[in-house]
Amino acid sequence: MDEYLDANRRNWDDRVDGHMAPDGYAVDELVNNPDHLTDVVCFDAERLGPVDGLRLLHAQCHIGTDTLSWGRLGATVTGFDFSPKAIEAARSIADRMPIGATFIESDVASADQNVEGPFDIVYTSVGAICWLPDLHGWAQVLAGLLAPGGRFYIRDTHPALLALDDERSDDAIVTIYPYFHEPTPMNFPDEQSYLGSATLTHRDAYEWSHPLSEIVNSLLDAGLVLDRLDEHQHLDWKMFPNMIAEGGRWYLPPEIRNRVPTQFSILAHKPGG
Numbered sequence: 001m002d003e004y005l006d007a008n009r010r011n012w013d014d015r016v017d018g019h020m021a022p023d024g025y026a027v028d029e030l031v032n033n034p035d036h037l038t039d040v041v042c043f044d045a046e047r048l049g050p051v052d053g054l055r056l057l058h059a060q061c062h063i064g065t066d067t068l069s070w071g072r073l074g075a076t077v078t079g080f081d082f083s084p085k086a087i088e089a090a091r092s093i094a095d096r097m098p099i100g101a102t103f104i105e106s107d108v109a110s111a112d113q114n115v116e117g118p119f120d121i122v123y124t125s126v127g128a129i130c131w132l133p134d135l136h137g138w139a140q141v142l143a144g145l146l147a148p149g150g151r152f153y154i155r156d157t158h159p160a161l162l163a164l165d166d167e168r169s170d171d172a173i174v175t176i177y178p179y180f181h182e183p184t185p186m187n188f189p190d191e192q193s194y195l196g197s198a199t200l201t202h203r204d205a206y207e208w209s210h211p212l213s214e215i216v217n218s219l220l221d222a223g224l225v226l227d228r229l230d231e232h233q234h235l236d237w238k239m240f241p242n243m244i245a246e247g248g249r250w251y252l253p254p255e256i257r258n259r260v261p262t263q264f265s266i267l268a269h270k271p272g273g
Contacts, residue, residue: 004185005082005107008131010202013085016063018196020089025065025195031096034072039248040125040155040236041069047230047265048153051075054120057145059111060128064090064103070123071099080115082107108138111145118147124154126236126263130162130207133185135218143222149273152224155265158231159211161239164260169241171256178209194237212264224268231261 019025029036037045045051052074058067061079063086071077079101081087087105094101106114122142132138146152163179177186185206191199220226234249239262243250251257 004133004206007202007204008206009082011200011205012062012081012083014198014200014202015193015196016083016085016089018193018198019063021196021198023195023197025063027063027065027093030065030068031093037069037072038066040066041073044123044125044153044155044265045073047155047228047267048121048123048151051121055118055147056121056123057115057117057119057142059108059122059124059142060131061090061103061125062086064093064101066125067103068094068097068099068101071097071101075121076100078102078104078115078119080104080106080111108132108141109134112141115145117145118150119145120147120150122146122150122152124156126156129154129156129210129215132210133183133208135181135210135214136221139218139222139224143219143224143270146224146270147273148270150270152219152268152270153266154215155232155263157235157239158261158264159209159215160260161262162209164240166239167241171242171253173256173259180211181209181214215264216266219266219268224270226266226268228265228267230265232263232265233257233261235262 051070054075056070056075056077058079061067061081064079067077067079084105087103090103104115163175163177165174165176185208188205189203234251238250242253
């Protein structure tokens with residue numbers, strides 16, 4: 001597994017320059033506009049609820065724009081990510097904002113050794129778990145960092161969508177990738193990231209499929225209590241050529257929109273407290 005994870009780390013290091021650029025993650029807007037929140041957090045805040053005064057841990061935080069948006073809503077925020085270049089960028093953004101934030105370089109497997117908890121909220125945002133070979137370990141580590149009574153929240157791409165051919169230009173919905181988990185990852189080499197114009201030097205990226213049952217059961221096996229599971233119809237980026245932009249989000253065409261979910265979200269809590 002180390003060779004795959006090391007390749008992913010190099011790939012994500014390469015993405016940082018593009019994501020920090022003007023055509024990337026809108027960093028200047030976040031820094032300069034005291035009312036600005038990322039679109040991801042705007043959507044998730046309605047489902048997660050108030051965070052003011054709470055300790056929030058953002059797992060796989062990348063360059064920290066979502067983390068800092070939660071800080072802007074009043075949370076005391078900590079983010080961790082396995083990319084040292086992403087953590088360096090996150091700290092540089094935080095230095096430009098009047099928000100106290102802690103950013104730690106760590107992979108998920110060793111986060112319980114590198115991050116000091118517990119936290120009232122553990123949060124995972126979009127595009128995170130496909131990079132992980134082991135969801136059982138992921139759930140155990142994150143649940144261990146959660147205080148009794150604390151909330152866990154994740155929103156990510158729906159595994160049913162990730163099984164589809166994303167290069168078709170028609171409205172056919174065709175599965176070509178595995179839905180159920182396989183130990184050997186899929187390789188998706190890219191010259192550029194999904195956002196920003198920086199060219200990737202390390203193009204190989206490896207992903208693992210995780211069915212919805214595995215995601216839910218990993219959290220239950222880690223001792224969390226499921227409060228809500230939702231499936232959604234939008235994405236935060238254009239995954240398919242025929243997707244339509246509506247209100248800053250991307251949707252499948254209306255005639256096929258009800259055929260497949262595009263994202264899921266889970267709210268759970270740790271007993272006690």
